[in-house]
Every structure is written in C-alpha cells, then in structure tokens.
Amino acid sequence: MGAGKSTIGAEVAKLLGRPFVDLDREIEARTGASVAQIFEERGESGFRALEAEVAAEELGHAALSVLALGGGAVETEAVRQALTDRAATVLLEVEPDAAWERSRGKKRPLARDEASFRSLYERRQPLYAQVAGGRARDADGVVLAAGGVVVEPGAFSRLAEVVEGPAELVSDARVLELHPPSLALQTPPHVLRSGEEAKTIETVARLWRELRLDRGGTLVALGGGCVTDAAGFAAATYLRGIDWVAVPTTLVGQVDAAIGGKTAVNLPEGKNLVGAFHWPASTVIDPELLATLPAEQRLEGMAEVVKTGLLAGEQLWELPDAELVRRSAAFKTALCLRDPYDRGLRQTLNLGHTFAHALEAGAEYETITHGRAVALGLLAALRLSGRPTDAVEETLAPEPARVDRERAWQALKRDKKSTGGELRVVLLGDEGGYAASAPEADVRRALGELIAD
C-alpha cells in the first residue's frame, strides 16, 4: 500500500508497450462500487474473494500485460499460486513511514490507524518475499527486475546469493586477476583467450567437452562481451541448453552485450554468424567493476551509451557511472523484452551501425575499433535524420576514418540490399529510432563524409 504501484505500473506498461491493468480499478469498474464500499458491504474476506477471481482472470489472459495488484492480494493463496505460475512478479519497495504518509486519510479501508497499518506491513513482508522474483523502486527498476537484470554498485561481492546450485565459471585471465569472484565452483574456472579470439566454435567445443554440469547447473560468464557471447552460446547449446548468469565487466557488456539474450561466435566469413537467443537466468551488473577499465575500452562503451541516450531522448552520457549504466541497461532490457527475437523494434538499436559495419569492413577489421566506427556511424545517422551531432562530437570526438572508400561502400550495399535506388537505415525521430528508406546517393554521401581523404 502506498508504494506507487498504479503510477509506476502505468510507466512500466508504456516502457514495455503493453496494456496496463490496475486491479483495484478493474474491480471497481466491474462492480460499480469503490474498494471502500466493497469492504463495507462484503467485509475483507468478501473483497479478497472478488480480488482473487479478477486476478485469476487477468493473469489467465494469453496476451501479456502489466498488472498492478492491490497490496493485500498476496494474502490469498490462489493469487500467490497464480503469480508463481503466470507472472514475472516484482515487489515495489517502500519504507513503512513513506507508505503510511501516502496512504493515511485516503479512504483506504486498511489504512485507518497507524499501528495496525504498520503491523499489516510487517505481516505481509514474508508473503511478498515468497512471490517476488525481484525488487524495485521505480519504473526502470521494474523493467530490469522483470528481465532478471540486477544493476547495483557492490552486486559483484554478492554474486553467490544469485548463483544457486552447482556452477562453473567462464572468464579470461585479465578479468580473473583483477576481479576474482567469490563463488563455490564445481571445477576450476574455464579461462578463454582475450577478445574476439574467445568467440570461436573451437572455444565453445572445448567448453562443451570440459563442462561437468548436468542440466540443473549454471554457467557463470564473467568478462566483456566476447566472454559473455561465447559462454552464453555454450550455455545455449550444452545439453540442449542450461541456465547461465552473465556478469559483464566492460561498459560495452554492462549497457549492451550481456543484455537481451543474444549469444554468438564468429566464423572466418564474418562476425556473429553462429549463435542463439538464450536469455540469462540473471544478469549481474556492478558498475564498480568499471574502475579498472582502460580509457579506450571505456570509450567503446560510451559510443553505445550515446546511442542509447539519443534513442531514449535523454542525455544519459552525462550521468555518473552507476546511473548511466542503470538507465542504459534498463532501456535495452525494455526493448528486448518487447522484441526478444529481434523481429522489429529491437532493430532500432542499430542506429549508426549500418555505417559502422561498412567502415569496419572498409578497414578490413584492422585499423578501426567497433566503438570508433559506431561513433562515426552515429554522425551519419544523425545527419541523415536532420538532427544535431554535438552530443556525439563532444562526448566521443570521432576522427574521420582512414579506410578504403569503395570497399566500405560495397560492404554497406551488400549489407542493406538496395530497392528502387533506396536503402533501409535506422534514423532518429522525435519518438526515438525508426527504420526508413533513404536515397542511395544520400547514404553514400553520408558514408563518404566519415572517411578521411
């Protein structure tokens, strides 16, 4: 009671693009009476029976929605069971003082005197703990919890609380040296080579053969995007799929790679050509791990933060690390929950990436990093969208790339097939990113402006 479920629930529904149902309002609409009147006429037990009936119906729909339950709904066993079976349940936390201040004098039948309000609050805590898969205090927090993502300074030191049962660890030597995890493991850690060399089918085959876990085990991936991509793919395929926990240690990993369930390895023919969608059971993000990250590696991640901020319409890149990571991670989690298999909306995350891939191909993947290419690609996408580029220039300061112009253009055309002299690119509008067709000549000019003479 008084936690803000109705307000925050509506915000969450908007972020997830789902209908919002406020259970108390639904009951009132159906009966034509207020909750207070129902309490008066039927008593608390009568109200709870009605509440359980409506909750069962709402939770029974095949279509997904965001449901704000009344604070006492969990007192009914049938509701608790339905939540366990049918919902991702997030407890919206509130201190008892704040809850009382917000609830008193509001005609709430169970908030008439402070002493009984407080004892009710205490009595319900274990019931909330029993049904809630996560806890939150705002809309971003609910989205993160619904996606199984924890973002919290210090979360790394509490990793053992998240990883349940038998576990094995995959990481790289540098990360293990800087951030040894305190976890009970079945075997010594599986150490991968650093960077893209980890993302090979040979590495994954080695993991398949080394792993001793059965299907109830959990694979923990600790490292940058290369480690989480490869280990996630091993988890997706070993014994036809086991649980995995992603613990990203780079900025790229924390705001992008470890979120959304895409796992992959590279082939000689191209990057990320073999993989699977396999959402981690949990993603544990501790922004304090970024303290040891070299500046260039941080800049790689900032390119994705700027992209996310542009799409969200907020200057996320100006926030302190903990907030910048949390907000960016929540934005990506929401998009991926809306489009888990990358069939539409999620493609807006490719803002700037068409140009970035072309520049990387033009450099034969040698002289330009992905983050630098994304920074330049964002410039091109913003120019084509008729939008200012100062955020990219000030935060990422991209220099024109020394790459082969013709090779870059041919790669872009191969990537995005031209129809009727137009190419599909992601542009930025007032409401965020959207896929649009742009004249080939404009796209070619925008790409050309990113390349040094």
Ligand SMILES: NC(=O)c1ccc[n+]([C@@H]2O[C@H](COP(=O)([O-])OP(=O)(O)OC[C@H]3O[C@@H](n4cnc5c(N)ncnc54)[C@H](O)[C@@H]3O)[C@@H](O)[C@H]2O)c1
């Ligand atoms: N799955 C996805 O949705 C997705 C999204 C974006 C990127 N990716 C992939 O992510 C990969 C890039 O990941 P990345 O940028 O994290 O690079 P990375 O995984 O190669 O890590 C870079 C280096 O940083 C070191 N490192 C990691 N954490 C550190 C820390 N806290 N302190 C000091 N050093 C640390 C690592 O040892 C490594 O040498 C690419 O292969 C890309 O395809 C995947």
